Amino acid sequence: MKQDATRNAAYTVDCEDYVHVVEFNPFDSGDPGNLIAYGGSNYVVVGMCTFQEEEADVEGIQYKTLRTFQHGVRVDGIAWSPETRLDSLPPVIKFCTSAADMKIRLFTSDLQDKNEYKVLEGHSDFINGLVFDPKEGQEIASVSDDHTCRIWNLEGMQTAHFVLHSPGMSVCWHPEETFKLMVAEKNGTIRFYDLLTQQAILSLESEQMPLMSAHWCLKNTFKVGAVAGNDWLIWDITRSSYPQDKRPVHMDQACLFRWSTINENLFATTGYPGKIASQFQIHHLGHPQPVLIGSVAVGSGLSWHRTLPLCAIGGDHKLLFWVTEM
Numbered sequence: 001m002k003q004d005a006t007r008n009a010a011y012t013v014d015c016e017d018y019v020h021v022v023e024f025n026p027f028d029s030g031d032p033g034n035l036i037a038y039g040g041s042n043y044v045v046v047g048m049c050t051f052q053e054e055e056a057d058v059e060g061i062q063y064k065t066l067r068t069f070q071h072g073v074r075v076d077g078i079a080w081s082p083e084t085r086l087d088s089l090p091p092v093i094k095f096c097t098s099a100a101d102m103k104i105r106l107f108t109s110d111l112q113d114k115n116e117y118k119v120l121e122g123h124s125d126f127i128n129g130l131v132f133d134p135k136e137g138q139e140i141a142s143v144s145d146d147h148t149c150r151i152w153n154l155e156g157m158q159t160a161h162f163v164l165h166s167p168g169m170s171v172c173w174h175p176e177e178t179f180k181l182m183v184a185e186k187n188g189t190i191r192f193y194d195l196l197t198q199q200a201i202l203s204l205e206s207e208q209m210p211l212m213s214a215h216w217c218l219k220n221t222f223k224v225g226a227v228a229g230n231d232w233l234i235w236d237i238t239r240s241s242y243p244q245d246k247r248p249v250h251m252d253q254a255c256l257f258r259w260s261t262i263n264e265n266l267f268a269t270t271g272y273p274g275k276i277a278s279q280f281q282i283h284h285l286g287h288p289q290p291v292l293i294g295s296v297a298v299g300s301g302l303s304w305h306r307t308l309p310l311c312a313i314g315g316d317h318k319l320l321f322w323v324t325e326m
Contacts, residue, residue, distance in 0.1 A: 008295055009313075009320035011051070011061040017041055019314025021301040023078040023095075026261060027134070030087025034305060035066075037095055038314055039075025043068050044107070046093055053308050053323060061321065067093070067111055074100040079130045082137040090114075096140055098127035104142060106154060120156045123148070129171045135178045143168025149183045151195065160198055165189065170226075172216035184214030188228055190235075204241050206233055213256045219264035227254030232269050232283065249281055249290070256302045260309060266324070268311050270302050280313055282324045292324045 017040035025035035032055075033048040049063045081094035090110035097105045104120035104127065125145035133139040139159065140152045145167040151160035166187035174180035179195045188206035193199065206228045214226035224235045230250050233243040250271025260266035265286060271279035280294035280302070294313070301314040310323045 007292065007322075010310075010323045011321040012315075013047075013049070013061065013063045013319040013321075015040070015045070015314075015317050015319060017043075018298075018316055019300060019319060020075055021078050022303050022312045022314040022319060023080060023301070024303045024305055024312060025080045025084060026306055027080060027082040027084060028306075030085050033086075035080070035084065035086070035093075036303075036312065036319075037078045037080065038301070038319060039071070039078055039097060041074050043071045044075055044078065044095075044097060045069075046095075046109075051305075051308065051310065051321075051323075053310065067109060067115070069107055069109070069115065069117075071097065071099065071105070076100060077127060077130050079132050079140070081132045082134055094137070096120075096130060096132070098130050098142065100126075102127060102144075104130060104140065104152070106140070106156075118154075118156055120152050122150060122152075122158055125167075128167065128169045131171055131173050133178050134173050134175050141171045141173060141181055143171045143183055149181070149193075151181075160195060162193060162198070169212055170214040172214075174216070174221060175218045176221075182214070182216045182224065184211055184226060186210045186212070190214050190224060190226065192237075202237065202241075204235050204237065204243075206243065208233070212254060213258075215257050215259050215267075217259040217264050218261060219259070223259075223264060225257050225259055225267055227257045227269055230254055232257060232267070234285070245285070249283075250279065252279075255279070258302050258304055258311075261304045261306055262309065266309060268302055268304070270299055270313070280311075280322070282311065282322065292322060294320070294322050296320055 022038040047065045052058045077098035093109040107117045109115045123144040130142040143149045147164045149162040166185045170184040172182040181193045184190045188211045190204040191200045192202040208228040211228040217223035230248045233246040256270045281290040282292040299313045313320045
């Protein structure tokens with residue numbers, strides 16, 4: 001461990017606009033490169049990147065834009081579909097966005113002539129989270145400040161609707177048992193729903209507000225993490241409905257929590273831009289201090305690489321990437 005964990009991004013990619021959100025494709029697309037999507041004030045860019053950690057002949061990062069999708073309004077969230085394939089003919093790029101106009105847009109492209117999108121309308125307030133069902137990619141779940149979680153099919157019809165007690169902040173689908181959904185609310189409650197019976201089956205309490213972000217650990221689905229107030233919190237759902245571990249991390253209120261895709265003890269958090277510039281941290285459950293503190297003046301979004309201990313964040317006209325050890 002280095003004494004000083006604060007450092008600048010390992011790699012950067014220049015963008016034409018302020019980046020509001022960034023997401024690595026969490027699914028295998030059949031291509032060795034990594035699909036990444038980021039959203040600006042009125043468009044979404046889908047690109048491909050490869051890092052020197054995975055390809056010996058790459059120096060640093062290799063990035064190329066595949067397509068820019070006009071969006072017409074600020075992009076707030078992006079979710080990839082598991083139906084995205086680069087090894088099919090023609091290729092399939094499929095993702096959805098949430099936007100400042102409270103609508104979800106479902107984009108489908110073959111990276112050539114076919115570029116279409118469908119609008120999913122129903123939320124009456126800001127959409128804070130959205131996700132595709134990870135197995136088939138035939139449904140989308142979304143949560144909103146309108147105190148609902150909604151399930152949509154790809155035709156745009158709502159197939160389920162859960163009334164929440166406070167704004168819905170995050171939604172995650174179980175990676176294997178796709179009838180299980182996790183919904184995190186701003187009031188500090190995290191509920192698990194059975195989509196077959198449309199009933200809540202389990203709930204967790206953070207005992208802290210406001211809960212801003214929660215994430216289900218896909219490497220170990222007994223683990224749930226969140227940020228509430230200034231702290232990160234970790235639950236073991238087999239043990240208790242209260243957090244097993246928690247620590248204050250962000251002086252100006254914590255913003256996002258994301259588990260690493262490859263290590264159940266590795267996670268990242270971001271804080272709201274405040275007096276302190278370094279709002280990005282990577283934590284390891286075995287270490288009392290953050291293992292990496294990213295110095296970033298303004299940052300939005302947070303996403304882990306599918307197979308590397310590498311994080312992406314959106315910045316002012318750039319994408320920023322940090323790498324940590326396992």
